[in-house]
Amino acid sequence: MKEKLVVGQFNDSFVPVMDGVTNVVKNYAYWLDKKYGECYVATPAYPGYVDREEFPVLRYYSIPLKKREPYRIGLELLDINFRTMIKSIPFDIVHAHCPFTSGVVALQIARKNNIPIVATFHSKFYDDFKQVLKIDAFAKFCTRIVMEFFDKVDQVWTVNKSTADTLREYGYKGDIEIVPNGTDFVMPENMDSLIEETENKLNLKKDDLVFLFVGQHIWQKNVKLLVDSLKILSDRNVDYKMFFVGDGYAKDELEAYVKELGLTNRITFLGKILDRDYLRSLFARADLFLFPSVYDNAPIVIREAAAVATPSLVIANSNTAEGIIDNVNGFLSENDAESYANRIISIIKDRDLLKKVGEKARETIYRDWESIVDEVYRRYLEIIRIHKKVNKIS
Structure with missing residues (x-):
């Protein structure tokens, strides 16, 4: 007993x-x-x-x-x-x-x-x-x-x-x-229908390339580097949709910076999401989870992404990167905007590898x-x- x-x-x-x-x-x-x-x-x-x-x-x-x-x-x-x-x-x-x-x-x-x-x-x-x-x-x-x-x-x-x-x-x-x-995320049997609901809510097409960041909107999480790398992608005519989920003291400044760079047609701020099913479907719909933080220790969001077989791109040698093997169960980048952008471009060129790495992330990183x-x-x-x-x- x-x-x-x-x-x-x-x-x-x-x-x-x-x-x-x-x-x-x-x-x-x-x-x-x-x-x-x-x-x-x-x-x-x-x-x-x-x-x-x-x-x-x-x-x-x-x-x-x-x-x-x-x-x-x-x-x-x-x-x-x-x-x-x-x-x-x-x-x-x-x-x-x-x-x-x-x-x-x-x-x-x-x-x-x-x-x-x-x-x-x-x-x-x-x-x-x-x-x-x-x-x-x-x-x-x-x-x-x-x-x-x-x-x-x-x-x-x-x-x-x-x-x-x-x-x-x-x-x-x-x-x-x-x-x-x-993580409290599990892969439900109706995941496809949940993803479809999210696509309708966000006006996404099936073949849209979707990136996601979930976390506090604070400068310590390297969010400026993330936006700078997305600007590089835009300048190189990479067609993508990026969603930021969360809140924090830097949110207004971050949104202003996105506007200043002319990325408002690419980047959407969804604010804080407490609906776990909606958040899970966002993770599942994303092709790649972008999390360049060197501030976090063992971010749960990496595990939430892995739970629905979405791989993450993190900074090599950061605490966040512990347990991630490049091109196996996740992706690694150097800690600068140019490198991060180049890594995204190389990753999205091989969609089969992207899917394979996501499945391996689910096998090796996810734990309930x-x-x-x-x-x-x-x-x-x-x-x-x-x-x-x-x-x-x-």
């Missing part, structure tokens, strides 16, 4: 703010709550949004995070109702998915209740600090503070080896466990969230067992 657990997932963002970490937290909570007991998500409140998840979501007071919209800063100290509620939950283990407000709350709960805390290193915090603070010394100082948080938890996870290497570069010296990400969370549950049990033994808890 399965041992039931009460688990807390803590993160500074959640639906309707969609990013890779939100996706992780949502799927951890869904499968843990469905199969292994109770799972709560603790996260900042989002004005006007009503949670409709199948697991409990605990919100606390927040204010906007300037220059990083739509993210918000949680101020749980000002929310008496939240603090009262969270104290009443008999957690067996808590899991912090970021080291800021929500992570601090998780750490406080763990120490007060003498339970273990796990923290996953998801993001390149130094890059975020540098973007906001501009000064390298300040960014490094803030990164050192973040590392102090990871030093205090019972176990640190990352999503792949490259991310673990980044964490080492930041100065973390403790043990690191690698727990990969998954349920199997990931089964592994997470087993890890939680072992962490709890060790914690009780060390602390002599009956």
Whole structure:
């Protein structure tokens, strides 16, 4: 018989703010709550949004995070109702998915209740600090503070080896466990009809060459390089349709840049898409997923593309590129617009290879969230067992 657990997932963002970490937290909570007991998500409140998840979501007071919209800063100290509620939950283990407000709350709960805390290193915090603070010394100082948080938890996870290497570069010296990400996408039997609906919605022809980017619209994700490479394609008379899905602080500037380059007839911004079926059909309709980010660690969008046999073009030697073999289960490019454009052109010349690589991506990169969370549950049990033994808890 399965041992039931009460688990807390803590993160500074959640639906309707969609990013890779939100996706992780949502799927951890869904499968843990469905199969292994109770799972709560603790996260900042989002004005006007009503949670409709199948697991409990605990919100606390927040204010906007300037220059990083739509993210918000949680101020749980000002929310008496939240603090009262969270104290009443008999957690067996808590899991912090970021080291800021929500992570601090998780750490406080763990120490007060003498339970273990796990923290996953998801993001390149130094890059975020540098973007906001501009000064390298300040960014490094803030990164050192973040590392102090990871030093205090019972176990640190990352999503792949490259991310673990980044964490080492930041100065973390403790043990690191690698727990990969998954995807909630599956290939439905009616995929063809879903794709046809999407083609009708976007006024696409069957033979249109379609590229796709899904992710935060922030400069750290190399989106300027992406648009510059698409300009090169346009100048070389490559006929294509490009769709950007997502939101972020750079969205307006990015759209303005596309307009400045005269690419509005080629590039369409679809905004944030919460409808997972629609998003899945977009991935499936795309001939090639373009994701030149060197900021991401193990982006779930690569796995979402692979789930529907759409191959990705990423930057060689980036964390994103871990597990991708060029011309086998994905494609690699150097980190400049000319190289990226040339790589796209070479890829689309061989449609048979494109399809073959997509199928191999599905075989080797795709992994469903349920199997990931089964592994997470087993890890939680072992962490709890060790914690009780060390602390002599009956």
